[in-house]
Amino acid sequence: MRDLRINSDENTTLEPVNGYGMDKRQRDELSRLGVEAVRFDCSMAQYTTFRVGGPAESLYDAKDTENLRRVIAFLNREEIPYLVVGRGSNLLVKDEGLEGVVILLRGTLAGIAQEKTDTSVSSLRPHDMTVEAGAGLPIVDLLIHCRDSGYGGLEFLAGIPGTVGGAVAMNAGAFGKEIGDQVKEINMITAGGDVVTRNRSQLKFSYRALHIEKKSVIIGACLKVDTGDVKTVANKIAGYLKRRKESQPIEYLSGGSVFKNPPNDYAGRLIEHAGLKGKKIGGAMVSEKHANYIVNTGDATAKDILELLSLTQEKVRNETGIKLEPEIKIVGR
Numbered sequence: 001m002r003d004l005r006i007n008s009d010e011n012t013t014l015e016p017v018n019g020y021g022m023d024k025r026q027r028d029e030l031s032r033l034g035v036e037a038v039r040f041d042c043s044m045a046q047y048t049t050f051r052v053g054g055p056a057e058s059l060y061d062a063k064d065t066e067n068l069r070r071v072i073a074f075l076n077r078e079e080i081p082y083l084v085v086g087r088g089s090n091l092l093v094k095d096e097g098l099e100g101v102v103i104l105l106r107g108t109l110a111g112i113a114q115e116k117t118d119t120s121v122s123s124l125r126p127h128d129m130t131v132e133a134g135a136g137l138p139i140v141d142l143l144i145h146c147r148d149s150g151y152g153g154l155e156f157l158a159g160i161p162g163t164v165g166g167a168v169a170m171n172a173g174a175f176g177k178e179i180g181d182q183v184k185e186i187n188m189i190t191a192g193g194d195v196v197t198r199n200r201s202q203l204k205f206s207y208r209a210l211h212i213e214k215k216s217v218i219i220g221a222c223l224k225v226d227t228g229d230v231k232t233v234a235n236k237i238a239g240y241l242k243r244r245k246e247s248q249p250i251e252y253l254s255g256g257s258v259f260k261n262p263p264n265d266y267a268g269r270l271i272e273h274a275g276l277k278g279k280k281i282g283g284a285m286v287s288e289k290h291a292n293y294i295v296n297t298g299d300a301t302a303k304d305i306l307e308l309l310s311l312t313q314e315k316v317r318n319e320t321g322i323k324l325e326p327e328i329k330i331v332g333r
């Protein structure tokens with residue numbers, strides 16, 4: 001475990017003493033570039049839906065593109081690791097915490113959706129409408145905006161507790177649909193700190209993944225919507241939420257589906273068949289309601305969840321020969 005010592009001159013600063021992590025110069029420069037929006041040694045538990053995880057060495061609340069651009073260029077120049085976190089709803093942070101910088105998208109980067117019509121086409125059809133959203137915007141806020149404006153096409157995302165950026169990065173999907181099919185273009189910042197736009201034909205989505213340049217941060221997305229009416233959109237959203245409530249343990253803390261579905265099968269079916277429903281390690285439990293969910297029953301640690309995840313993989317592999325691949329992102333030391 002990382003050894004942190006409180007600097008006697010400035011008791012808010014934690015100095016790494018084991019030869020990893022940022023040095024004082026890097027911390028100072030990060031604070032300067034981050035314009036007072038940088039904090040050090042912050043628990044990640046409150047930034048993930050599992051509500052577990054050790055401290056991030058640093059947390060940066062990015063509020064505008066220009067600032068974020070400079071910080072990303074700096075982090076790459078200095079080879080400091082970083083991770084952009086949306087709602088942490090697909091994330092398991094280990095108990096030992098995270099080295100480097102966790103980037104949270106706020107302010108204009110989490111801006112409310114704006115709609116525009118594609119003026120490059122002469123006769124407007126319903127799908128020529130798009131909604132533009134900052135990557136840090138919670139999906140729920142995007143859907144409220146769409147519902148109130150009568151924009152359809154994204155209702156299947158209802159109940160996914162992530163952000164627009166996280167959903168695009170993960171190609172989030174439900175009920176046979178994926179967000180990738182709705183993406184017209186994205187704006188992102190590359191590792192070099194350049195702001196670029198990638199249109200649909202330049203983007204490769206696959207099952208729960210978007211393949212973009214390494215270390216890029218998505219800052220916004222333009223999503224195709226249909227013009228509909230408020231009532232129809234509201235009813236569809238309510239319908240999807242009802243289906244979720246019936247089949248998923250949303251009353252518990254979790255990270256959503258733990259494993260990807262293997263080809264032509266369901267991870268949940270395989271886990272249930274292995275007799276693991278209700279299996280507990282510490283405060284982590286395989287959900288009784290949906291076997292592909294590991295839930296935090298209250299006092300789980302990341303270690304409990306990881307042990308249960310490994311046990312599940314092992315049992316399913318022994319029984320079926322199938323190695324389940326985690327859908328959740330496991331990060332940290």
Ligand SMILES: Cc1cc2nc3c(=O)[nH]c(=O)nc-3n(C[C@H](O)[C@H](O)[C@H](O)COP(=O)(O)OP(=O)(O)OC[C@H]3O[C@@H](n4cnc5c(N)ncnc54)[C@H](O)[C@@H]3O)c2cc1C
Nearest residue numbers: 086087088089090162163165166167169172173174218256
């Ligand atoms: C109760 C529950 C139900 C769920 N149901 C579903 C479901 O039906 N379908 C589904 O697909 N998922 C589901 N999930 C999982 C999760 O909500 C989605 O994957 C969601 O899209 C993740 O968004 P996030 O903002 O929380 O991303 P995070 O968990 O914060 O991050 C996930 C990954 O995306 C990366 N990332 C996040 N933002 C950006 C960005 N701006 N630029 C680049 N990379 C970024 C992160 O670095 C990380 O690797 C569920 C989760 C829960 C807890």
